[in-house]
Amino acid sequence: MFNVANYLETIGYAGSNEPTLDTLRAVQKQHLMSVPFDNSVNANVDRGLSVWDDVDIDPDESYESIVVGGRGGVCYELNGLFRFLLTGMGYDYQILAGAVRQVTGGFGPDLEHIFGCVRLDGELWLVDVGIAGPHYIEPLRVTSEVQELYGVRYxxxxxxxxWVVQRKPKTGDWQAIYRFRMQFRDIDEWNDPDPSLVEFPPGLVAVGTFIHSRATENGQIVLIGRRCLKVADGEESVRVLVDPVEYKETVNTILNPETRGVS
Structure with a gap:
């Protein structure tokens, strides 16, 4: 059964429950360190638009399997749980939809990614615990000003x-994470969506690629297929894991941290 206090304890957060910016920062980071992204559980290349049938998650069921049970999840599961957690803590949360940058440099469909924002003291902060690639491990304020988190500029x-969100590590150029319309969404929009808002153009994405990722204390580790990206204090390194033993060990490191909430 979904329980805010147990949720926070399970992900390793032991601070104040007051709905402040400091709490929000700590809870998002701890969530990303503790609960990994893992699309292998939901891998099914033949579902078509029926993939959106599960977007309106059952919070109790998802909580038991992901938070308590320890498995990873995908964007609508992880951000759905995070939405219930933050609203249960008293935050003013709104749903947003994002189009993620693809390997071609273009963007996916408008309703591809579900995340959210929180209003605090008249300002909006993007919150997201469900995107596969490297991104912000603490909330980002919606502003044109450059922000820096753990050596990475946004x-x-x-x-x-x-609104286009970009990141820039210490070495490398600015690169988009995703774009979104400043339009608060309702979960029902994914129940019977306009196909043009959810379907990928042919050839835009490699179907069936397993993606695993988790935040660390000062960055992230992201495994897309066998391409492993590590970010630490803004420094990025990329390796292709050819050795199957090393690949399995890396997957295990991402999906099964020794202690929940510890990098």
């Missing part, structure tokens, strides 16, 4: 009706 700007 910025966002308006373009063609979207």
């Amino acid at each position: 910025r966002m700007f308006e373009s063609d009706g979207y």
Whole structure:
């Protein structure tokens, strides 16, 4: 059964439950360190648009299997649970939809990714615990000002009706994470969506690629197929894990941290 106090304890958060910015920062980071992204559990290349049938999660069922049971999840599961957690803590949470940057440099469909924002003292903060690739491990304020988290710089700007969120490690260029419309969403929008808002153009994404990721104390580790990206204090390193033993060990490191909430 979904329980806020047990949820926080399980992910290793032991601070104040007051709905402040400091609490929000700590809870998002602890969640990302403790609960991994893992699309292998839901891998099914033949579901088509029926993948959106599960977006309106059962919080009790998802809580038991992911938070208590220890398995990873995908964006709508992880951000769905996070939405219930934050609203249970008293935060003013709204759902947003994002189009994630693809390997081609383009963006996916508008309703591809579900995440959210929190309003605090008249300002909006993006919160997201469910995206596969490298991203912000603490909330980002919706502003045109550059922000820095653990050595990585972030910025966002308006373009063609979207807010585009970009990141820049210590070495490398600015690169988009995703774009989104500043339009608060309702979960029912995914129940019977316009196909143009959820379908990928042919060839845009490699179907069936397993993705695993988890935050660490000062960065992230992201495994896309056998390509392993590690981020630490803004420094990035990439390796292709050819050795099957090393690959399995890396997957295990991401999905089964020795202690929940500890990098």
